[in-house]
Amino acid sequence: MxxxxxxxxxxxxxxxxxxxxxxxxxxxxxxxxxxxxxxRPNLVARSMRAKRTGRLAMVLPSMPNQMQSGLLAMLATIVEAEGYRLEVVTIVGDAPTRADRVLELATSGGFEGILSLSPLPLDPARSPVPVVTTADYDDRMQSQGDLADASVVREIIEHLAALGHQDFFHIAGPQTHTAAQNRRVVYERTIEELGLRSHGVADGDWTGRSGYDALQALPAATAVTAVVAVNDRAALGAIRAAFERGWRVPDDISVFGWDDFDMGRYSTPTISTVAVDREGRARVAIQRLIAAVRGEEPPEIHHGPTNRIIIRESVGPASNGSSRAVEAGRRSFIPVC
Missing domain, CATH: 1.10.260.40 (lambda repressor-like DNA-binding domains)
Structure with a gap:
């Protein structure tokens, strides 16, 4: 070369x-x-010459879901571009157990640095290699902290109210998840504070089926004109149910999702949603680890907003609901999942 x-x-x-x-x-x-x-640099040869392994460990408290798997793939690409290899290690157990196991990894000589996406009761001074932790996920790899912030639910409702909506319905997520709890709390509080009307909260489970069932359960003469769903899957399910009931989206009923899933960008109608910057936060964490491994100053952190509202086709001005008096097969948007 x-x-x-x-x-x-x-x-x-x-x-x-x-x-x-x-x-x-x-x-x-x-x-x-x-x-x-x-x-590509030969990491084995490098480690023999410089007593380095070129390996970084990412410690997870449980197996990642589909969304988190994409996040890990992005981090692996960043690490490879910096001349390292990222290895994912799943360690089950409570935080103290995982902290002990991380120390074992740190002293094994196999890794130059370790990143944990969940908090650990670990004194970094005890580790011979850099250990970086975040507080973005709990012991079950469920979002917490800023990633579970639901304050933009108020902005969603205010936007819909500005379009004339007064009658709302919420499709919630499992209340064992902090993010779902927070979204429900902010929804109910905002509806009350703004003097709007809520026609109930349906207990869901993040799936499209739960959104579908929730909207199918609304009475034919419901006054609801705006649905705030816990995520885009539930929103898509609700849109499908609306189509089957002859309700046009957004002409008769508006639907708002969350997470900015790829499918919501290409469905018909496209889903109004909330983009969550999980990638940006994880990118900062891995960059901090790489800097620590190299003995460099940590990068400056320029966090934008974690949550960003995106308005798309599934939201429009409120209707008077007259077209829903008879549930005929009036088609406007046909959902594509």
Whole structure:
């Protein structure tokens, strides 16, 4: 590689160990050869020479769900680009048990750093390698802290009220989840504070089926014109039920979701939702770990809002509900799941 780039072996080594001071032209030469050869550093050889493993561990308290699996894939890509390999380690048990196991990993010599996405009662000074923890997930890998913040539910309801909606319905999630609890609490409080009308809260389980069943259970002559669903799956289920009942979305009833799932961007209608910046928070955590492993200053944290409202086709001005007096097969939007 050094010969192909026309530089010394020491210069190539400095490039891969990210030592500052290389001229931009020299760096570009090496990068061109790396791209041409599709070169990846040999982490085993590196560890033999420098007593490094090139391995970072991510510790989880339980198996990740589908959404979190995508998050881990993103983090693995970031770590690989920095010349490391990310290995996911699932450690079940309470926080003290997991902290003891993390210390075992830290002293094993197999990892240069460890990231835990849930809090650990661990004194970093006891670990021979950097350990970075976040408070974004609990022992069951359920969102907590900022990721479970539900304050934007008020903004959703205020937006719908500004469109003329007065009659609301909430499709909730399991109340064993902090995020679902918070969304229900903010929904009920906001409805009361703004003097609006709630026609109930349906207990759901995050699934499209729960949203479908909840909307099917509403009486034919319901005054509800706005549905606030716990997530996009429940919102899609509600939209399907509305279609089957001859209710047009958003002409007869508006539906709001949460999580900005990919399917909601391409359904008909597209789902108004809340985008949660899980990726941004996890990216900051892994960057902090890499900096600590290298003995560098931690990166500056520029957190934008964790939750961001996205208005799409499933929300519109309130109707008078007259078109729902007879549940005929009036079609407007046909949901595509």
């Amino acid at each position: 050094a010969r192909r780039a026309g530089v010394s072996h020491q210069t190539v080594s400095r490039y891969f160990t990210r030592i500052e001071g290389l001229k931009p032209a020299t760096r570009q030469k090496i990068e061109a050869v790396v791209s041409e050869l599709n070169y």
